[in-house]
Amino acid sequence: MPERIVSMHAFYKSKGEGVDGFLSRPMTSGKWPVILVIHEWWGLDDHFRDMTRSLAREGYVALAPDHYHGKVTEDWEEAGRLKTSLDLDRATREIIDGIQYVKGLPFVDPDRIGIVGFCMGGGLALLAICRTKEIAAAVIYFQSMYPDPAEVANISCPVLGHYGEDDIYTPKSEVLAFEKLLKDNRTPHEIHFYPNAGHAFVNDKHPELYRKEAAEASWPRTVEFFQKYLKTGRAP
Helix, strand or coil: CCCCEEEEEEEEEECCEEEEEEEEEECCCCEEEEEEEECCCCCCCHHHHHHHHHHHHCCCEEEEECCCCCCCCCCHHHHHHHHHCCCHHHHHHHHHHHHHHHHCCCCEEEEEEEEEEECHHHHHHHHHHHHCCCCCEEEEECCCCCCCHHHHCCCCCCEEEEEECCCCCCCHHHHHHHHHHHHHCCCCEEEEEECCCCCCCCCCCCCCCCCHHHHHHHHHHHHHHHHHHHCCCCEC
């Protein structure tokens, strides 16, 4: 049975600067595992707010930090400019500081932290797991940024990756190179390709990108992966 949930604006400090976000959580008492949700190049829009709610219903505290600090767009050119202008070290620090923020909340189990990222957010999620060992499981959807192989060698948590067969922004050659790094580093991982799907195939707010069959196939795998590594459900 889905959890009864509540959602709200969130705020925390990172390097002395404020980070806004959107947080959803189960209403039932207890301490729950956490999943950080890292948005695409459009910004923290309704799609990612909805995603935090979906994860909360599965039994997680879900926090989506706003790495654009209030900017949201549906324009491809503006999204590209926002993404390529982003201070990546700052954004990664915001994720890591977000972990410290949620660990201090009374309804969070601080030992069960996961992350899921999409497109630009997939690249940021990868940078985060390269730079902290506090994340126990990571799900990466079609990352469009590729950390240095020397950083990828630092990943210590299991990784699940989802990719469209027809993706021209995250081409299969990049995915296979990334998978080889994981294999060479003996990082536990699963990689899934979805036929007739391109980039951002799970974003139902963009019908030109959304592919229902691929999205509905990938999501149960994501939920099962987090259940396996974060042991979903409340702690005593």
